[in-house]
Amino acid sequence: MSVRLRDIHKVFLLDKQKVSALKGVNLNFSQGSQVAITGRSGAGKSTLLHILGTLERPSQGSLFVGQQDVSSLSDLELSGFRNKNIGFVFQMNNLLSEFSALENVMIPGLIGKLSTKHCLDRAWVVLKAVGLEFRAKHRPGELSGGEQQRVAIARALFMSPKLLLADEPTGNLDKKTSLVIQDLLLKLCDEYKMTMLLVTHDIDLAKRLPKQILMEDGRIIN
Ligand SMILES: Nc1ncnc2c1ncn2[C@@H]1O[C@H](COP(=O)(O)OP(=O)(O)OP(=O)(O)O)[C@@H](O)[C@H]1O
Numbered sequence: 664m665s666v667r668l669r670d671i672h673k674v675f676l677l678d679k680q681k682v683s684a685l686k687g688v689n690l691n692f693s694q695g696s697q698v699a700i701t702g703r704s705g706a707g708k709s710t711l712l713h714i715l716g717t718l719e720r721p722s723q724g725s726l727f728v729g730q731q732d733v734s735s736l737s738d739l740e741l742s743g744f745r746n747k748n749i750g751f752v753f754q755m756n757n758l759l760s761e762f763s764a765l766e767n768v769m770i771p772g773l774i775g776k777l778s779t780k781h782c783l784d785r786a787w788v789v790l791k792a793v794g795l796e797f798r799a800k801h802r803p804g805e806l807s808g809g810e811q812q813r814v815a816i817a818r819a820l821f822m823s824p825k826l827l828l829a830d831e832p833t834g835n836l837d838k839k840t841s842l843v844i845q846d847l848l849l850k851l852c853d854e855y856k857m858t859m860l861l862v863t864h865d866i867d868l869a870k871r872l873p874k875q876i877l878m879e880d881g882r883i884i885n
């Protein structure tokens with residue numbers, strides 16, 4: 664899916680103090696592009712990703728995800744749109760600790776009111792895609808960090824999103840496990856023909872993507 668941002672600003676108000684996290688971001692991502700977003704801590708990378716993911720609304724500017732003008736959707740429409748079209752992989756995987764890997768993976772389908780049978784079938788397919796079907800009954804606490812992240816990736820893939828957003832997806836992992844997750848993300852992106860926007864501090868990872876953009880103080884500088 665293509666993504667287009669025009670003059671995006673984001674101002675947070677904290678105790679009457681204004682924090683300008685984004686100061687006029689213009690970007691075009693074509694369908695299927697894979698882009699690394701890098702920059703110092705506080706540059707605005709996560710804020711940008713949250714706006715791209717429609718988790719937060721910009722203070723100013725427009726965002727098109729595919730043909731959809733996101734600002735024209737109500738909060739309820741937006742959550743449906745997001746669930747159907749956008750997959751997320753964060754550093755903290757946010758898996759639900761009381762549920763098995765299989766159940767965690769099914770959650771987007773249950774939110775989307777798909778039948779339980781369909782959700783179960785699909786969950787097995789995506790768990791296999793990340794090579795974790797043999798851990799389906801394990802809860803997050805019974806999985807390694809790398810395995811947990813693979814479950815999170817399977818959950819992100821569940822609805823076959825055309826846009827995958829990743830914020831430090833390997834930030835909590837050792838070097839070797841990080842490489843496994845990187846390989847998996849890049850492979851799945853090609854297979855599922857997803858647009859992937861990935862925030863990372865890991866320069867080696869950033870270099871593996873065809874394109875890199877650098878942020879500084881709320882702006883794109885390269
Ligand atoms: N909810 C919020 N309320 C107030 N200020 C915020 C909020 N979220 C982010 N900020 C501020 O906006 C700026 C950008 O934050 P952001 O999280 O986007 O940075 P980042 O580039 O992702 O940094 P890191 O690499 O450390 O994750 C920072 O100065 C931060 O303090």
Ligand SMILES: [Mg+2]
Binds near residue numbers: 710
């Ligand atoms: Mg961040």
